[in-house]
Amino acid sequence: MRIIHSIPELRAALRGQPAPSFVPTMGNLHAGHLSLIETARRRAGPVVASIFVNRLQFAPHEDFDRYPRTLERDCSALLDSGCDVVFAPSESELYPEAQTYQLHAPSSLADILEGRSRPGFFTGVCTVVLKLFHAVQPGIAVFGKKDYQQWLIVKGMVAQLNLPVEIHGAETVRDADGLALSSRNGYLSEAERREAPRLHRVLQGIARDAGGAGIGRAQLEERAMAELIEHGWQPDYVAIRRRFDLGEPLPGDPLVVLAAARLGGTRLIDNVEIARGP
Ligand code: PAF
Numbered sequence: 110m111r112i113i114h115s116i117p118e119l120r121a122a123l124r125g126q127p128a129p130s131f132v133p134t135m136g137n138l139h140a141g142h143l144s145l146i147e148t149a150r151r152r153a154g155p156v157v158a159s160i161f162v163n164r165l166q167f168a169p170h171e172d173f174d175r176y177p178r179t180l181e182r183d184c185s186a187l188l189d190s191g192c193d194v195v196f197a198p199s200e201s202e203l204y205p206e207a208q209t210y211q212l213h214a215p216s217s218l219a220d221i222l223e224g225r226s227r228p229g230f231f232t233g234v235c236t237v238v239l240k241l242f243h244a245v246q247p248g249i250a251v252f253g254k255k256d257y258q259q260w261l262i263v264k265g266m267v268a269q270l271n272l273p274v275e276i277h278g279a280e281t282v283r284d285a286d287g288l289a290l291s292s293r294n295g296y297l298s299e300a301e302r303r304e305a306p307r308l309h310r311v312l313q314g315i316a317r318d319a320g321g322a323g324i325g326r327a328q329l330e331e332r333a334m335a336e337l338i339e340h341g342w343q344p345d346y347v348a349i350r351r352r353f354d355l356g357e358p359l360p361g362d363p364l365v366v367l368a369a370a371r372l373g374g375t376r377l378i379d380n381v382e383i384a385r386g387p
Contacts, residue, residue: 110188112195116244119157119196127154128248129194131274133241136160136197137177138186141282141290145251146190148279155193157245164200165208166233177295196245203240211236214262218354222367223258223378226345231262238263239270247274255281255289257367257380258355281379283309289379296375304340305372311336312381315349315366320385326358329366329387337370344370352382 113119123129130149134142142158149156160183167173184195212235213219219231242250252260264276282290287309288302297305311333318324326349333347346369351362358364364383369376 110184110192110195112184112197114197114199115202116198119194119244120246122194123155123157123246129155129157129245131241131245131247131250132156132158132192133238133250133252134158134160134183135162135176135292136183137179137292137295138183139290139292139294141253141255143186143190144282145253145279146187146192148277149249149251150191152249154248156191157194157196157247158187158192159196159198159241159245161196161198161203161237161241163233163237164204165211165236166230168227168229171227172293172296177292196241198244203237203244208236212239212266214266217356218258218262218265221258221355222346222348222350223369226369231259234259235262235266239266239272242272242274249275249277251277251279253281254278255291255379257365261355287313289377291377293375293377298373301373301375305377307337307340307342308368308370308372308377308379309381311347312366312368312379315347316381316383319349319364319366319383319387324387326387333368337368342370342372344368345376349383349387 130152132145132149162176164173187195211232214231214235224231254260260278267274267276286306288306315329315333330347334344337344349364349366351358352365365380367380369378
């Protein structure tokens with residue numbers, strides 16, 4: 110496995126090979142990321158993972174500075190999981206000057222839910238993902254569906270900009286108690302870690318009851334918010350939306366329920382696709 114820090118070196122390393130399968134990350138890798146590598150390995154071509162903590166997608170009050178940088182440990186996990194190339198650019202390699210050209214996803218998708226709680230977040234994500242795609246030139250890129258809205262936005266960007274890359278959405282990997290794996294789980298205290306699986310349980314409760322007669326969408330969302338608040342969470346949203354564009358659902362639309370909530374100082378997100386609508 111090669112560890113590469115510059116774009117020219119990356120291009121030289123990949124020249125003459127089939128288009129790579131790409132897993133973009135911000136490092137601090139866990140089993141969820143490694144399952145994305147596993148998915149990428151099923152395709153022909155080398156597997157490239159990027160590790161870059163992207164300042165552009167963090168608001169000034171967010172955790173950019175304390176976001177764990179664990180390059181050595183990440184590289185050894187990537188080596189064990191069969192990754193071929195790690196692309197770990199410095200900030201000055203990816204942003205040699207102020208990034209004044211930025212890519213804005215449509216407001217109807219990027220300014221709701223996560224985008225409402227984290228203004229500018231998806232502009233930062235789209236801009237860096239586009240730059241990483243230009244550097245790596247992958248045939249396929251694998252994104253975790255835990256970040257459901259990010260996955261949809263990247264798919265939309267690729268479609269509308271005619272980028273020659275296929276976007277694959279990989280299922281969320283969970284601990285045995287249901288907590289979705291996330292780099293931010295490491296911020297939780299022991300007591301918070303015990304409480305954290307509630308977020309998934311609450312979403313499963315909605316998925317279970319959504320098909321039942323007599324309970325409406327708003328009622329299900331409110332019930333879930335109330336349970337979280339009762340147990341010390343500060344929810345940003347619990348929202349039942351249609352899967353395709355996270356818009357307000359019409360009868361018969363396939364649905365997903367998404368949530369973001371703060372437990373102590375840690376903000377967690379999760380989602381569950383719903384079989385039947387309320
Ligand atoms: O999901 C992430 O880890 C990041 O948002 C990504 C896609 C690597 C862009 O920085």
